[in-house]
Amino acid sequence: MPSLSPVYRGRFAPSPTGPLHFGSLVTAVASYLEAKSHGGEWLLRIENLDTAREIPGASEEILNTLHLFGMEEDGPVVYQERRQDAYQAALRALGKQNLIYPCNCSRKEIADSSVLGIEGPVYPGTCRDRKYKTEFSGAWRLCTNNNQVEFEDAVQGIRQQRLQRDIGDFVIRRADGVFAYQLAVVVDDAEQGITHVVRGGDLLNSTPRQIHLQKLLGYSIPSYMHVPVVVNAQGEKLSKQTQAAPVDISHPVLQLVKAIRFLGQTPPPEVSENNLRSFWIWAIENWNREAIPKNMSLMF
Numbered sequence: 362m363p364s365l366s367p368v369y370r371g372r373f374a375p376s377p378t379g380p381l382h383f384g385s386l387v388t389a390v391a392s393y394l395e396a397k398s399h400g401g402e403w404l405l406r407i408e409n410l411d412t413a414r415e416i417p418g419a420s421e422e423i424l425n426t427l428h429l430f431g432m433e434e435d436g437p438v439v440y441q442e443r444r445q446d447a448y449q450a451a452l453r454a455l456g457k458q459n460l461i462y463p464c465n466c467s468r469k470e471i472a473d474s475s476v477l478g479i480e481g482p483v484y485p486g487t488c489r490d491r492k493y494k495t496e497f498s499g500a501w502r503l504c505t506n507n508n509q510v511e512f513e514d515a516v517q518g519i520r521q522q523r524l525q526r527d528i529g530d531f532v533i534r535r536a537d538g539v540f541a542y543q544l545a546v547v548v549d550d551a552e553q554g555i556t557h558v559v560r561g562g563d564l565l566n567s568t569p570r571q572i573h574l575q576k577l578l579g580y581s582i583p584s585y586m587h588v589p590v591v592v593n594a595q596g597e598k599l600s601k602q603t604q605a606a607p608v609d610i611s612h613p614v615l616q617l618v619k620a621i622r623f624l625g626q627t628p629p630p631e632v633s634e635n636n637l638r639s640f641w642i643w644a645i646e647n648w649n650r651e652a653i654p655k656n657m658s659l660m661f
């Protein structure tokens with residue numbers, strides 16, 4: 362088990378929707394190098410909340426690839442699928458504060474009656490005043506407010522959002538019973554004692570929702586760093602949907618060198634000829650977070 366209160370505890374939290382591709386390797390490497398260059402711990406979490414989207418065998422394949430590339434976790438791997446009770450307890454804690462409500466508006470109803478926020482339609486609050494909050498099947502939303510949520514991202518700088526205006530009351534448990542990413546990630550980061558979150562820039566806009574939840578649930582707020590996500594020539598994030606190729610496991614050091622170059626590091630040519638062990642020694646010693654491009658996405 363990890364020690365109780367490290368100065369730095371980071372994590373990598375892949376969704377097992379396919380094998381590790383170059384985009385997820387970049388995020389894994391960034392979170393690992395940040396943790397190790399701080400003398401910290403690095404944990405893993407498999408984000409398989411939505412078991413219908415999970416590809417059988419993908420979790421094992423991702424973990425094997427990370428190990429093959431020399432990244433070893435400092436504690437037990439957490440699987441979100443097994444953590445329903447913890448999410449349910451958080452939902453209850455929010456319910457006790459009268460901060461959640463059931464909603465069965467359709468996507469079309471929401472789109473027809475709302476203004477656009479930073480991630481699509483802002484939920485207009487139609488179900489906020491529903492009387493019967495328990496006997497129902499549908500989604501659960503969290504009440505937001507217009508207080509400013511501000512945080513300083515270690516790469517992207519100061520960011521602010523007013524959740525009610527920019528996002529709206531958001532879903533924390535879907536109508537099909539699956540807990541939403543926003544709730545699960547906050548519960549798990551708290552329980553794993555994560556002090557520093559390093560992940561792709563596509564999640565920068567989710568951070569204020571997570572900080573809002575952390576405050577409501579009485580959790581401490583980790584530091585955040587969002588590194589550029591890898592996009593293809595069409596500007597799409599590498600993913601299973603965009604047919605991203607799995608990383609080439611026959612040449613781990615070459616792939617790792619590509620990943621750190623993408624992150625703005627400048628390894629001398631001989632680092633590519635190193636074995637894995639000397640690659641990591643070089644990369645940890647020379648890791649320069651100031652050199653990470655301040656973009657939310659970059660083409661590779």
Ligand code: GLU
Nearest residue numbers: 374375376408546560564
């Ligand atoms: N599971 C998410 C993904 O694979 C990452 C979530 C996070 O790091 O907060 O994109």
